[in-house]
Amino acid sequence: MASLIACPHCGPRPKEEFTVRGDAGITRPAPDAGEDAWYAYVYLRDNPRGRHKEHWHHTSGCRRWLVVERDTMTHAIYKVTDASAPGETA
């Protein structure tokens, strides 16, 4: 029912305030990266068991996009970072 996400701007907030987008481990390719790279970026997703980085939007809060690193099996959240932080940009 309930879990909390520690927004780096707002502190721990109920997950109902957030919207999940999906895999944050992918990086938008360069426009000329070729069909395979774009195909992978748009369509191919891993469904890992364990640690996974995802984009979550604090829709009903500060409206920042966040990178949430969580465990897909235990639902433990390891780290939440602003999506614009160095090294996190998609």
Place this chain on the structure above:
Amino acid sequence: MSSYRLSKGGRIDRTKPLDFTFDGKPMQGFTGDTLASALLANGRQLVGRSFKYHRPRGILTAGAAEPNALVTIGEGGRTEANTRATLVELYRGLTAKSQNRWPSVDFDLGAVNSLLSPFLGAGFYYKTFMWPAAFWEKVYEPIIRKAAGLGRATYQPDPDSYEKCWAHCDLLVIGAGPSGLAAALTAGRAGARVILADEGFEPGGSLLSETAPVGGKSAADLLTKTLSELADLPNVRIFSRTTVFGWYDGNVFGAVESVQKNTATVDPNRPVERIWRIAAREAILASGAEERPLVFGGNDIPGVMMAGAMRSYLNRQAIAPGKSTVIFTNDASGYATAADLEAAGLNIAAIVDSRPDAARTWSGRARILPSAVVVDANGGKNLKGVTVLNGGRTETIEADALGMSGGWSPIIHLACHRGAKPVWSDAKAAFLAPERQEGLTIAGAAAGIGSVEACLADGAGKAVSVLQPLGFSNATAAFATATDTATVSKPLWRIPGSKGKAFVDYQNDVHLKDLGLAVSEGYGHVELAKRYTTNGMATDQGKLSNINAIGILAEARKVSPADVGTTTFRPFYTPLSFGALTGASRGKHFQPVRKSPLHDWAKKNGAVFVETGLWYRSSWFPKTGETTWRESVDREVLNVRENAGICDVSTLGKIEIFGKDAAEFLNRVYCNAFLKLPIGKARYGLMLREDGMIYDDGTTSRLGETHFFMTTTTAYAAGVMNHLEFCAQALWPDLDVQFSSSTDQWAQIAVAGPKSRLILQTLVDEDISDAAFPFLGAKEVSLCGGKLTGRLFRISFSGELAYELAVPAGYGEAIADAIMEAGAPHGICPYGVEALGVMRIEKGHVTHSEINGTVIPSDLGFAKMVSTTKPDFIGKAMLSREGMTAEDRLSLVGVKPLDPSTTFKTGSHILADGATPSLDNDQGYVSSSCYSPNLGSTIGLALVKHGPKRHGEHVTVWNDLKNEYTKAVLCSPVFFDPENGKLHG
């Protein structure tokens, strides 16, 4: 009859009598009674009929695990079925009814099922009622549902309110028995924020019925002293009548508090139940243990009760179980009950103990039968006596009450809600959950500890150990360490040699033979046996029966209970009302209603509203004499094209975009160019998804060098905002750009028609002639002689000379009134979204009917809008994929019937002229259609293979729902004023 209530003792208040009814019969209890204890006090042992066999059933327990005493409480909309009488706090005016009986609980015709019992064994659903297949749904199931079952829900609306809220604490203590109280006191003294939750109306747990001294002092005094100290600690909150029902991610616990379930006069300003979500840094599970029934023949006859429950009713509510009681035990609990009954002057007929040597410490009067078992309880609606097997000899003992104890099972449900598996312990003869998981520690009887002193010590000690890492280094155990003096007996899973049915799961009427049958038929796995026999299902989820069932399965399979394992524990621990789960989300509060700032203006002009998402939009404005919506819409369309009309377009999404990189940003999110959009100009923009499909469209205007104003479609307003934020924050954080949604800040009004300029010029202070303010102009304007500043856009969805005027929301109605007044001499009329739709179809303008997630710009004739020079934009890379350039993509085309007296509907398919409908012959579909009063015919927009190359081709429009075929012709999607003469007028 009040002979079951003793004249003294107990924790009831005899000065506060409470009247209630059971099955219409007036009865009386006292403050401090549960419904169950009050029924017992009134000599009412038979309170329900069993699920399948309709056997008479009495009150078995004094707590949450009660499988039998399920009653319907309340009247009308407050009717609540399947309520456990053992947890219902008695109140004045309570009305309770028994369930699953007809015509009455004392005389139940359904009891004939007992005679049919050879056919109603485990799996009978699967073995009978198999043929004919169609009979299951229509005949068998309704009959079974009527005969078998629980209480009935009411169809009347619930008059009460419910709420949900959050609570936060350092330590949540679940259960206010000895270990819970010790933990709460330890934490409270250390200054931690503590929540102590307990399902009962009086905290104390087993201390409430404990007569033996605890650490040399009275248990009652210890309880009073502890509760009063806790009450004085401002950092401790005690939630009584609150069941913690689930343990969730992030150490959040769900709990339901009964706020006004203990009164017949509900205060309408307060909820009756409240759901708490408790975010706890640490939690201690002190939920205690459940006493196990013994499985012998007739163990369900009213009068048979758990020994611990008997003790609780005696010591808390001064209830005598009967005139003559037999105790059947393989545990010390039976002796504690026997001692208290004797102390109260009640007769014990015998203590039957399956163990050879357990009676060494007994100093009471009652005789003890060691190494003996009760094989059968005798009686019908009431217990008459028991048959005892004593060293090979059978003996019958008269008794009207039997207290049984098969040992104790720790209540570990919550600790297993997040995936932990219970582990069998031979030493404790019990399934135990991991004593420590991150955020949750189990203490006391729930951890397999027996004696009260040891529970107090355990609760206090564990509180210290979880508090210290939280920074409460001063935490000191409130109780001294103590050795657990309780002994654990070898479990007695079943009594062989019974004549009668020996029940394992009372609520589901599962008896010993059913489990044997499950094993012999190959369903011995614990999860399969549950489904095959229904053991452990329904409202109690096997709280009382599961461990015995596991033991019996283990014996039948000749393995250890460890090898059988348990079924999965899932929330909720006990049933929750739908009212509590729904909370405030009912009726009008289910979702918000969004009203445009021009809602009242539209209403006073007679608008008929339509719900679009959360919005109410004005659909059309009927005039006196108009009897159909089409009459009104046709008139509105013709009038706009002839004179002028005013339409509320405030629901369109509006986003203010700021920043020195705003233009560059827009250039990347739209497929067409925006970098060089001049200040004071609007531009139609197409936004793609990364896969190349069109996502949304709208106009974006440049109001300043670093300020743009974007409009989106009504439906995608929120989605586009999220998308822009994602692009800016996650994709291109180096760009200097910010957004603010201003949808609700602006009232936006479309004024369209050949006379629109004439009308608006009377309000707008600046010159809006075609030369001064040409098509796609966008600027701030002064209104009504400088009284107000608004934004004016020369854009057109209708194809007419048209403007959209935005003013701060609060001024919307006044400005709309002023436009209506200025326009009156020119024949202005209000028009709604229906007329808007007709005019856009006449002009071939697309909406999300066409932008349906499968189309790319070239499909809609927008190929030239897509920039070929921009290095990058969202969707660019995927637009050149193989399928995107295919010749036969479905593309936009107009369609109209050959005979204007015929028509077709949106969603109909396009077939080559005269072709039969098939997947191969499918050429596309009608995406939008309407009646055009200007053309005097139905017209439509369609997505058709090779569409633009087929203008003039005759086709068949096929509607499969009505099997209608319409001869039609494909044409340009622009039906009206193809030269756009009116637009620039």
